[in-house]
Amino acid sequence: MRLLVMRWLSVSGLISLLLASQAWAHINIEQITGNTMGTTYTIQLRLPGSLVTKQQVKALVELELERVNRALSVYRADSEISEFNLNDTGKPIPVSERLWDVLQISRNVSAKTYGALDVTLGPVIEFWGFGAKPRELQHKDRGQLELARSKTGMDGFTLDSQAVTKVIRGLEINPSAVAKGYGVDRVAKVLDGAGVVNYLVEVGGEVRTRGVGVRGRDWKVAVTRPQKFSLEIQELIKLKDMSMATSGSYVNYIQSDDRQLSHIIDPTTGMPTVGSLVSATVLHRRCAIADGFATAMMILSVERSIQLANELGLAAMLIEQTDMGLKTYFSDAIYPFLVKQDEF
Template identity: 40%
Template sequence: MKRIYYFAFFLILLTLVGCDQAAKETKMQEVLLQGKTMGTTFTIKVFVPEQRVQELSLFSDVTSLLKDVNQSMSTYIPDSEINQFNRLAAHQNFPISEDFRRVTAESIRIGLSTKTLDVTMGPLIDLWGFGPDNRPETIPSDEVIAEIKQHIGVDKLKLSEQGLMKTVEGLEISYSATAKGFGIDKVAEYLDSLSLTNYMVEIGGEIRTSGHKPNNVPWVLAIEQPDSEPGTREFHKLIRVNDIAMATSGDYRIFYDVDGVHYSHLIHPETGKPVRQDLVSVTVLNASAMTADGLATALTVMGTEQAKQYAEQHNLAVYLISKTPKGLETYASNAFKPYL
């Protein structure tokens, strides 16, 4: 009987040695991909088995994929899918691609849930000078705002198996709060399909990670300090993550002042005016970069107290930085605390 035990132990030992040897033979090479997309830049770090590096066409595949997303959802491309829809009259069904459907469905879901993210607010954003047009010469009147609000609202979008329809004339959509995150998700799905599971994908500051660096070193992401000096970017906090996306939104980078009044690029759908909140930075962690991206914007518009309530109610991993008379104060939801 002892010989049987010794033999079994020997087989296990051989198996462990073989696995260790195979691991040593599978050397990983870091591949860095960088370029421009969606009016910003992207950086991708992916660890690839050395023997597969030459067989893959990662850069051309990724840039082609992101080009398709941009062609579908950029309002700066005249014949994009989104602009074709925006030019349609009301009550006309518009067949849409699967990618467009995914972004539309999630944008509507977040909008109806939060009441503070509205992808149809393009005309209001333009009115306040945060779109392609310059800052307005005069602050928009309540009458002009009320007129535009008649033609906005995610509740005026009808998504069906046949496509997408607007129920009022003049309604337009913009996926500036979700398309960038979706592009990140698409790249992540592509890498997953190649069985490449250790990577970091970043587009315009939004990030999604998978796995880890060599030797099980986690990915370290930075939350920016919102009151850093203009032209500089300081780290507020570093967090260690894996298999998660991170998006940050705030009113500390895009704004202007008129007669001593601060006007943020974040517009509240109910008032039609830029928010003047105490909440200056929101970071959201989520499995989907698209969802994190949209929620970060929605929570910023809410303000501190409402954002806290929404985060806890929906078990969201959220980190808030608020401006108070005593200086900046921070808040981490219960779901976020494990990452600190």
Template identity: 35%
Template sequence: MKIIKLIATLTFYLVANICIAEEVKTLKGFTMGNSYSVKWKEETISPNRMHLLSNKINARLEEINKAMSNWDKDSELSLLNNANGNQVAISQELEFVINEAIRINHITQGALDITVDPLISLWGFGESGQTYNVPTSTEITKTLKFVGVDKIDLEDGVLSRSSNKVTINLSSIAKGFAVDAIATILEESNITNYLVDIGGELRINGTNLKNKSWSIGIDKPFAYSSGQAEVITPKNSAVATSGNYRKYFESGGEHYSHIIDPKTGKPVKYKIVSATVITESCMTADGLATAFMVLPAKKSIAIANKHNIPVMLIEDKFGKLITHYSDSFKKSQQL
């Protein structure tokens, strides 16, 4: 009887250890005004390794905030924006992100524009505590003089501006860059099965606890209904979703989205309520998702097909939600 109990105890111990070994590890926190979650699968992990990874991730996120935050008045980006001179030396990391934003601007026919910052502030979507505001046509026209990537030039680590009133906002791309940075930390730590999420911007690699590819739910815009519009399996990719239902205000019976069209200086009028992009880099997906919110669905899909970009758009047509897919999105998800 004792032998049977001993065998049973040892069996339970081994099974319990296997279960523990196969658990998905999770780290959570808050960054860039969003919550973040890092999940990964690993056979064994010590408290010391968990602590080390947590410290590395938080330290890296703090570095990125210190470089790219518009909210931190002492960040590198804020100091650049507030500099009196029109030429400012910038870090390699900031140069890398700005260069990618400029590249996406060209691909999307100007839809993503990181110099839209003065317009964001004008409409009250800038710093926390700002009051939402419907500016006059004169104010918009005056502000548009300082908007456009043609107003900046980046060469050999020096950013030149046509005026010190030209300011930069990286909120459309920095979050994705941070996701990529965390993924790099995981991979350098020999972690190959993971899911990184900062405010809905994702990087996925490998498999989940069931040894299947990670599945991602794309939420329906909550203003229309609840639940998920689509469940996708991106596989070893990045996913970014942008939506105009997340931040807006209403005035005089009008709905004003936080997505600003850099050409008109006004919140977009097109009824694209959600844009989801799948690419290798979350930084790129983040920027593209914002750009595809600015353009009409037909033009976005045409650009996506030309550049082989997997894109899913949800459009509001007179209260009915219509989903559009680029060719490469259909192919990647076998729709």
């Protein structure tokens, strides 16, 4: 899912380095890697004795990731979401557990973020060239953008009895804002079912942990400095039975004159975000929810996002680009998760 994969290149690169060093530090930590959703995945885990082998775990994980892709990938013509987007019957369309879960999560996060998260922006995302089709903006105009916007809106579909009904004709759902986080959650479910109680799952930078890592300590994951290709650590976060997602505007963008137009689209305007916020990190027990909130906070102002995080008790970190350099903001709930500089 390329729309939100690019935002993770610098983050996932450093995470991989950190995880590799952890794996080497303790003989009982195993590592499983692979490709999925247009990016990579890494799993660090302690295997539960002889109950399951590393090869069996990888096979189960890859089967589940294929199921997630088959349900949610807008880049596969045979996926469930692609077939749903082509369906304009106006009648209830039965959907899989995976698509239903993602739509429910998206609707809940959208309601709590004043509509900032909108997974119905498929036509607008394609207009700007951040979707499955090649980018071509030379022959597009405001009228075409408004036509695309007319086919969007979180009230454009209803959910009832494991079925989805399109209210707006031409509605197209692009679940990329939560898909990788949801993939992480599904892999974690597989590991739980296999009896694994200590693991870290990472898909394209989205992370979920359970138990402890090397030497029985909490897992530590880096948020890199929000600059393209940077591997410098901005903050180190300790996670135990928690997930973390980071959304950023500094990797995947369009250069327009002297402005960078982000791949993150503002639902209220249909335009790429151009604000000063360059990175939003959110912690939550479910990675898909953290992913959704991180994307939404890239739309909202810094002040509104921190206020929202404090009201909901969310652990969040925002990084803003100012004339004086980068400025970091923390919600009240994130402080217990921050690793001090002398603990790096």
